[in-house]
Amino acid sequence: MAGCSLTARGCSRVTSSPLAEFPTPARILGPVGRFLRASPVTAGFVLLALILFILSLVFHPGELHEGPRHWGAITTLSFYRQIDPDTWKNVSPELHGPFDLWKGEWWRLVVTGFHHGNILHLVLNLWVLALLGPLAERQLGRLRYAVFFMAATIFSICAEQFWGNGVVGLSGGIFALLGFLVIRRRHDPQLAVELPDDRWIQYLFFCVVMAGLSALEIVAIGNTAHVAGLLFGVGAGVLFEQRKWIVAGGALAAAVLLVATGYFAVHPVWLGRYHWYLARQEGLESSVRTAHLRAAIDHDPRLTGAWLELSREQQADSRPIDAWRTLLEAILINRHSLELLDAAGEQWRLLVRLHLEPLATEVANETLGDESADWLKRIDEAQSQASLRGEELPDEAESEWIFRIDPSRGSLLIDRVAPTIPQPEKPSGLPENTPDSAGEGISL
Structure with missing residues (x-):
């Protein structure tokens, strides 16, 4: 600090040493301590995200993308x-999704938001959380703030599950904070100073830019989660100023909405891939498996693999004409699926051998x-070419399925981080002597 010393000529300025401003541990830990005391709930959220990130790296150093899944992240899986x-080999590229969630592990909806795809994703989210979290924590109080942020994060994660993909990151909850604070600042002059117009407008502009880049498939962003979180926060901000009985009713409605969205996130019955996944479960009766496969193609007729499995199930059930149909x-x-064309040719050849050609022709006339x-x-030409090549359809019924993380499907980072494609790794849970060759990844 500059000072003044008396000399024979008067007062002269004394400049302090640059070392006086050196960042000592006390100067570094001082702001951290004040942050912990003033905003313990926000600090707890930050600490939890850091712990999960470190655990994923330390305990799974050779399985970069298996770590988050092991510690509760929702990841995109596929069958190998x-x-x-x-x-x-990924034998069903069309069949992918958060299988862990679909088999009933609902608690991943609570945990996955605190996971992050990489260090940049982590730093960006925690930086904004550290800026906005204390403002909301002071407005709501610690308990209500904790409930609000967790509910908003889970709701945004559930909203992203409409598409049936893996998702990680706290951005949905952070956008809820932004929506809440933007509404609250109209009634709180101090908050309006702490969150000026230019700052929150910059946040929204950044979101719009990232959404545009996501639409162009330049970056992978969970826009559905962002929008859901923002709307959740705006609704909470509007509700905050109402009478107590209205606030109580709104909170009850939000709880019901959260339970409902959580249920449908675990059971996305509108997704053909979900029904196809159910058909892959062991121990199903043929009629149940057939019903699941039929539901899969009813919801998404583009799933050629589901059509193929349905025909094979019908063939295995001694219904060759149904398989043909x-x-x-x-x-x-x-119309452009060569795999379906080849399968139809194989089935036609089988029907000819069974002397069912007249009936098969009649069915073809009815269907086509x-x-x-x-x-x-x-179909006849395709079968002739396949016969010349000596090709036979693989017997999938005798295959052993293992669902692993799909490296070709980037999991949505609710942020601006692009997906990564990992190097092939051996799936976890296999015998020690198996080769390190199977593809493994995480939905980013």
Whole structure:
């Protein structure tokens, strides 16, 4: 600190040493201590995110993308099969999703928000949380703030599950904080000073820019979670100023909404992939498996793999004509699928061997209509070419399925971090002598 010393000529300025401003531990820990005392709930959220990030790295150093899943993150998985000792193959690329969640592990909805895809994602989220969290904590009080932030984060995660993808990050809850504070600042002059117009407008502008980049598939962002969190926060901000009985009713409605969205996040019955996943469960009766597969293609007729599995299930149930009809219905919808065309050709050859060609032709005429002759010609040509190549359809019924993290599906970071594609790794849970060759990744 500058001072004044008396000399024979008067007062002269004395400049302090630069070392006086050196960042000592006390100067560093002082603001941290004040932050912990003033905003303990926000500090707890920050600490939890840091702990989960460290645990994922320390206890799974060789499995970068398996770590978050082990510690509760919602990740995108897919089915793999070992082709030979050195090769694992994703046998159903169309079938992917948060299988851990779909099998009933609902608690991941609570934990996954505190996971982050990488250090940049973590730093960005925690930085904004440290800025906005204390403002909301002071407005709401510690208990109500903790409940509000957790509910907003879970709600935004559930909203993102509408698409059936893995998701990590606190951004949904952070946008809820922003929405709440923007409404509250109209009634609190001090808050309006602490959160000026230019700052919150910058946050929203950043969100719009990131949403545009996401639409262009430049970055992977959970825009649904962002919007859901923002609306949740705005609603809470409006409700905050109402009479007590209205606030109580709004809180009850929010609780019911949260339970409902959580249920449908675990059971996304509108997704064809979800019903297809259910059909893959062990120990199902043929009728149940068939019903799940039929539901899968009813909700998403583009799932060619589900059509194929349905036809194989019908064939295994000694219903070759039904299997044939299923394949014909499939190629009418998925006209450019060579896999379906080959399967139809294989089924046609089987029906000929069973002396069911007249009935099969009749079914084709009923199903394909005026296009029947053209399609039968294409099917016959496809089968002839497959026979020349010596190809046979794989017997999927005898395959052992293992669902692993899908490296080709970036999990949505509710932020601006692009997805990463990991190097192939061995799936966890396999015998020690298995090769390190199967692809493994996380939905980012």
